[in-house]
Amino acid sequence: HPAVLPALVLMSALIYIAGRIIKKLELGIRDESADLERKLNYLFAAPTDFAAGKDLRIYKISRWFGGLFSIYFPAMIKLCARNELWWFADDVLQGILNLLRDGACYLLLIRMVLEGSITPGDFTMYFGAVAGVSQWLNDITKQVEKINRFSVQCCEFRDFLEMPDGFVNDGKECLDTEGNRAVDITFEHVFFRYLDAEADTLRDLSFHIRAGEKLALVGLNGAGKTTCVKLMCGLYHPTGGRILINGKDMSKLSRDEYYRLFSVVFQEANFMPFTIAQNVSGAMEDMDRERVKSCLELAGLWDRVQKLPYGMDSLLNRELNEDGVELSGGERQKLLLAKALYKKAFVVILDEPTAALDPIAENELYQSYGELTEGRTSLYISHRLSSTRFCDRILFLENGRITETGNHEALMAAKGAYAHMYEVQSHYYKKKAEGRPAV
Structure with missing residues (x-):
């Protein structure tokens, strides 16, 4: 049926669009997540620093570190849970769309067999073709979603590398310091x-x-x-x-x-x-x-x-x-x-x-x-x-x-x-x- 292939592509496109929406939501909490991660990294690193051991013992500030940890760590867990919930919802939506896509194709094939428009041999061939194309589209969609998800971290690093340098640039202007040991x-x-x-x-x-x-x-x-x-x-x-x-x-x-x-x-x-x-x-x-x-x-x-x-x-x-x-x-x-x-x-x-x-x-x-x-x-x-x-x-x-x-x-x-x-x-x-x- 001419509608089978467009239907398969449409379902995969919907899955891809859902992944893009989740990515934008993830980018929206990037700054908040980075702030919490920076604080937690300090709380993890400072108490394990050998040089800080004396202060921790003499001034009894381990409880202070523990108190801050009990504040920031649950906040980080909550933020991560929210992010994972979005991706879980994306997976559920993907499963539902896959079921609708494959189910509609299989029902169409079964009906055609019952009506006698295709032979059992044709049914087996088309059934395998639908399953293969569905798996192929699923793999493409999953890989694209994975790339989108990983690009969140890559974008942060790219933003840093592409940060404009407003001073001390790599221009060609040089100082005439030959023969001198000092500058003004x-x-x-x-x-x-x-x-x-x-x-x-x-x-x-x-x-x-x-x-x-x-x-x-x-x-x-x-x-x-x-x-x-x-x-x-x-x-x-x-x-x-x-x-x-x-x-x-x-x-x-x-x-x-x-x-x-x-x-x-x-x-x-x-x-x-x-x-x-x-x-x-x-x-x-x-x-x-x-x-x-x-x-x-x-x-x-x-x-x-x-x-x-x-x-x-x-x-x-x-x-x-x-x-x-x-x-x-x-x-x-x-x-x-x-x-x-x-x-x-x-x-x-x-x-x-x-x-x-x-x-x-x-x-x-x-x-x-x-x-x-x-x-x-x-x-x-x-x-x-x-x-x-x-x-x-x-x-x-x-x-x-x-x-x-x-x-x-x-x-x-x-x-x-x-x-x-x-x-x-x-x-x-x-x-x-x-x-x-x-x-």
């Missing part, structure tokens, strides 16, 4: 606000770092110091204003070339499970071992490294390497400093890199570091104001704005917020040095 950096009326934040973190920030200048950026917690560094490195993009490198807008420079300008020590210490020398040099084989040693000495870590059984060839990360070395917090920060020293960058940035060191050791380290970075543009961020005295100029940051600028002596003479903060810190150490209890 200018912030012009820079504003920055984090996503969903109520106020700007940086507000109309303008300053100029001359080529080869050692600049210190100081201020209280939350003043915007680290945000300023991430903007300078091209990790964030200003929401207003612009950043110039040697007079050129950073958004027009090649990304690879731009990153080569900076050697940065952030507050977080992350290392690969390779040798100490490989982590410092960033190379597996082709490295300057003498330079590695020199950088470790300047960072104050060579005495510790040379006592290890394999010296600078000792592996890090004991979780992956049985004979791996586990460094303390202060030693990890020193290793980061050595890594920054090894890279021959035009701009050197230290963002609170010595928080685990005592103030005296920090000051001695900065003095040595200042000698090595001679002739390069340098930016230092520290809460300890005594460590910034060797800098050419100091910027004091408050609430996203620069409120004071000058060298240490000038800022102390001004008796402003910088001088007050310095006196508070020095008062503590003076009492400690005199043997009196510090408040």
